[in-house]
Amino acid sequence: MSAILEVENLRVAYPSRQGPVEVVRGVSFALGRERLGIVGESGSGKSQTGRAILGLTAAGGRVTADRLHFDGIDLRGASPRIWRQLRGRRMSMVMQDPKFSLNPVMTIGRQIVEAGRRGGVSRRDAKARALEMLEAVQIRDPGRVFDAYPHELSGGMGQRAMIAMMLVGRPDLLIADEPTSALDVTVQLEVLGILDDLVRDRGMGLVFISHDLRLVSTFCDRVLVMYAGRVVEEIAAADLDRATHPYTRGLLNCLPRIDAEARPLPTLERDADWAR
Structure with a gap:
């Protein structure tokens, strides 16, 4: 291997x-x-x-x-240029506490779409992928969570949103x-x-x-x-x-x-x- x-x-x-x-x-x-x-x-x-x-x-x-x-x-x-090319697209990290990892003034959807657009992906495709990943981490109403702010989510919901954001780019690591x-x-x-x-x-x-x-x-x-x-x-x-x-x-x-x-x-x- x-x-x-x-x-x-x-x-x-x-x-x-x-x-x-x-x-x-x-x-x-x-x-x-x-x-x-x-x-x-x-x-x-x-x-x-x-x-x-x-x-x-x-x-x-x-x-x-x-x-x-x-x-x-x-x-x-x-x-810094190399790190920008790697982080989010090829390497990602799910942090332990979503309260300190999610931007409090941006909606969950906007943050996931931003991560998913790395590499020239269109906004439309990135949004579809974001909703798909929110559903994949067992969020029952992905549309509502997509438009929500981090403080509107429970700790477990925020952690699932973080996982979705880190996986949306399909990283290698x-x-x-x-x-x-x-x-x-x-x-x-x-x-x-x-x-x-x-x-x-x-x-x-x-x-x-x-x-x-x-x-x-x-x-x-x-x-x-x-x-x-x-x-x-x-x-x-x-x-x-x-x-x-x-x-x-x-x-x-x-x-x-x-x-x-x-x-x-x-x-x-x-x-x-x-x-x-």
């Missing part, structure tokens, strides 16, 4: 009073036309890794890598940061089905960032487990229950089980060597 994304020794650092602090430390992986899950606790560097790949690191952050290639394009020194966290189980399965179809039928590469180990184990092909900014284990998703790293084992042991009562509640004993 040829890799559409190659990441080698990716590092992200932010300034502090004590000097630069690395929040992503030496992350390396290759992504083909597959579903790659990245799991870990909050603050482990999952979202920062995704943002760095798309050149969306916050101001003040410094991104370095020995290799950061998307379909043969070196992203480390990409110009999608980074999904907790894309189903605000959705009920039924809609979650529908959205995962859409992503699965894009990977299987169109050959899209998917980076799926999540806290839900069970979801990742059933949906993804491979899993990277991150702790304190670095990857501590890479394993096939189907083998996640047989992970060997003590951090991964600790996360799995903390999951609630219906068939067993855990008393006292399990805790994760951390080792300083995990962060080295």
Whole structure:
């Protein structure tokens, strides 16, 4: 399987009073036309890794890598013109919280059409595609949502609108940061089905960032487990229950089980060597 994304020794650092602090430390992986899950606790560097790949690191952050290639394009020194050609058309990211990702003064439809018109698509075709994608993410009245503003939607509805906007351009690479966290189980399965179809039928590469180990184990092909900014284990998703790293084992042991009562509640004993 040829890799559409190659990441080698990716590092992200932010300034502090004590000097630069690395929040992503030496992350390396290759992504083909597959579903790659990245799991870990909050603050482990999952979202920062995704943002760095798309050149969306916050101001003040410094991104370095020995290799950061998307379909043969070196992203480390990409110009603003190259990023404009890539983002939205070939690379997209579903952010974790739609409240901070959607423009509050633009209608949902206008934002999706704007994303869908990249590459010379007519406004008419972009609107038809936008309505189609709103329906695909299980929005019952796509016409009403198309004309609505973000504040008029619930959190789950806003997240579905975000997913529709990121998929309307049919990207080759999608980074999904907790894309189903605000959705009920039924809609979650529908959205995962859409992503699965894009990977299987169109050959899209998917980076799926999540806290839900069970979801990742059933949906993804491979899993990277991150702790304190670095990857501590890479394993096939189907083998996640047989992970060997003590951090991964600790996360799995903390999951609630219906068939067993855990008393006292399990805790994760951390080792300083995990962060080295």
